[in-house]
Amino acid sequence: MKILVAEDDQLMMKMLEFRLRKDGHEVIITHDGREAVSKLDEFQPDLVITDIMMPYLSGLEVVSAVKKKYPTGTPVVILSGMGQENVVLEAFQLGADDYMTKPFSPNELSVRVRRFDMSAIK
Amino acid sequence: MAGRLLTYLIKISWSVQNIAVAAVVALMTCLLVFMLLYMYVKSVREKKQHKWRMISDMLINKAIFYEDRDEIEDQILASVLEAAQKLIVNRYFRKFIAGELVSAKKNISGASADSLKQFYLQLGLDKYALKNLESRQWYVKAEAIQELTIMHTDEFIDQLHTHTNDKNEYVRMEAQAAMVQFKGFDGLDFLNSISYPLSNWQQIKLLQLLSLKPPSTINIDKWFKSDNNSVVIFALKLARNYHRFELHDAITECLDHENADVRYEAIRCLNEIYTDETADHLISRFLQQGLKHQVAIARAMQNVGSKKDELFLFDLLKHESDELKLHAARALANASKEGLLSLEKYSKESEEAISQILMHIKGENAA
Numbered sequence: 001m002k003i004l005v006a007e008d009d010q011l012m013m014k015m016l017e018f019r020l021r022k023d024g025h026e027v028i029i030t031h032d033g034r035e036a037v038s039k040l041d042e043f044q045p046d047l048v049i050t051d052i053m054m055p056y057l058s059g060l061e062v063v064s065a066v067k068k069k070y071p072t073g074t075p076v077v078i079l080s081g082m083g084q085e086n087v088v089l090e091a092f093q094l095g096a097d098d099y100m101t102k103p104f105s106p107n108e109l110s111v112r113v114r115r116f117d118m119s120a121i122k
Numbered sequence: 123m124a125g126r127l128l129t130y131l132i133k134i135s136w137s138v139q140n141i142a143v144a145a146v147v148a149l150m151t152c153l154l155v156f157m158l159l160y161m162y163v164k165s166v167r168e169k170k171q172h173k174w175r176m177i178s179d180m181l182i183n184k185a186i187f188y189e190d191r192d193e194i195e196d197q198i199l200a201s202v203l204e205a206a207q208k209l210i211v212n213r214y215f216r217k218f219i220a221g222e223l224v225s226a227k228k229n230i231s232g233a234s235a236d237s238l239k240q241f242y243l244q245l246g247l248d249k250y251a252l253k254n255l256e257s258r259q260w261y262v263k264a265e266a267i268q269e270l271t272i273m274h275t276d277e278f279i280d281q282l283h284t285h286t287n288d289k290n291e292y293v294r295m296e297a298q299a300a301m302v303q304f305k306g307f308d309g310l311d312f313l314n315s316i317s318y319p320l321s322n323w324q325q326i327k328l329l330q331l332l333s334l335k336p337p338s339t340i341n342i343d344k345w346f347k348s349d350n351n352s353v354v355i356f357a358l359k360l361a362r363n364y365h366r367f368e369l370h371d372a373i374t375e376c377l378d379h380e381n382a383d384v385r386y387e388a389i390r391c392l393n394e395i396y397t398d399e400t401a402d403h404l405i406s407r408f409l410q411q412g413l414k415h416q417v418a419i420a421r422a423m424q425n426v427g428s429k430k431d432e433l434f435l436f437d438l439l440k441h442e443s444d445e446l447k448l449h450a451a452r453a454l455a456n457a458s459k460e461g462l463l464s465l466e467k468y469s470k471e472s473e474e475a476i477s478q479i480l481m482h483i484k485g486e487n488a489a
Contacts, residue, residue: 105232
């Protein structure tokens with residue numbers, strides 16, 4: 001599966017990359033929301049994993065942009081340290097497909113990502 | 123004569139030129155040597171940092187894929203740990219690797235996080251953090267407490283507990299937060315002994331940390347008797363947040379506390395935790411309070427007031443504070459089914475401000 005990751009924290013970026021590559025996914029890392037949105041056309045991801053607090057464009061804006069571009073496809077998983085109810089609700093209202101809070105379990109992330117892997121389901 | 127002078131001048135000019143050229147050459151050589159030296163030091167440093175980063179990446183990687191380990195993986199891990207252990211005497215490496223492990227631990231949970239803790243302990247970083255707890259610099263101490271807390275080294279709770287009453291505000295804030303993170307509500311036992319005040323910010327932080335822990339019915343009322351007023355205020359906030367109705371009488375006693383802030387918090391608390399007698403308790407103390415407390419009582423009457431308190435509330439409508447009048451009018455409107463009608467009747471016979479307040483309340487009710 002082609003996964004686009006938007007994360008501004010270097011260490012988190014590395015951890016996500018380790019885990020997702022090990023699970024056999026093709027991963028592209030972007031360092032902020034603007035870069036993530038700009039890479040959508042080029043990379044055509046099957047899944048987007050995004051943080052919320054990022055420079056230039058927030059994760060919520062990335063959700064909006066992805067859902068506008070692919071209204072029926074490309075799920076978005078939010079992985080954020082913000083667990084407040086209003087933020088989670090807003091993310092789902094914007095179309096986010098899943099929400100994980102940090103600290104997160106890498107194993108749990110693998111399982112959640114697998115749910116979106118259509119080829120694996122088939 | 124002129125010819126001699128000219129020759130002499132030419133000689134001097136030559137030697138000046140030579141000196142200048144020599145100086146420039148010397149300067150350029152120095153610059154070159156400095157640049158080569160700088161580049162060498164930079165490259166050594168970069169190589170060193172690259173090596174450190176590789177060690178840290180491999181440890182984090184191993185922690186994330188803890189379940190994939192086999193004999194070969196274990197051998198690799200052992201050699202990485204060995205390399206790290208050799209470097210651990212270098213305080214810069216120690217700071218770097220501890221920072222990386224702590225940052226990773228902050229972001230991940232589950233078995234991977236346990237593996238990170240294991241590496242942290244294997245590298246003996248906990249011993250260095252414990253040593254830093256004895257540092258004279260407050261920021262070193264605070265950082266060590268934070269590190270031990272994030273790595274969840276609960277075996278050092280006693281050492282951390284001694285810092286909950288540290289003379290430095292930041293150190294004790296970290297230590298108190300650590301207690302709550304390790305032991306939840308039971309971690310609040312530092313409230314029995316602290317002599318320094320708990321700042322408002324710290325109270326908010328502790329309440330936020332407690333909100334992530336399962337609720338508990340620990341003994342709060344002993345803190346209502348604390349000599350430390352901030353402890354009493356914090357205990358009142360706990361009682362309010364966790365709806366400890368059984369503490370109503372103890373909270374009421376705080377209405378007579380000598381400290382004004384404690385009395386104010388007690389009024390706010392009774393706004394949530396009340397019985398049929400609460401209104402009488404508040405009314406009987408109304409006149410002894412300052413305006414801030416009187417407004418708080420009027421606000422509380424919206425919840426605790428009833429028809430029997432109408433006389434008192436109508437009296438408040440004559441007060442000079444508009445804020446107090448507004449709360450009293452709201453309390454009257456809530457006090458009984460006929461409350462709003464009585465208020466309407468009263469407004470016709472009184473000043474314009476009451477009619478405006480009445481319209482405002484009607485608007486609120488309609489919304």
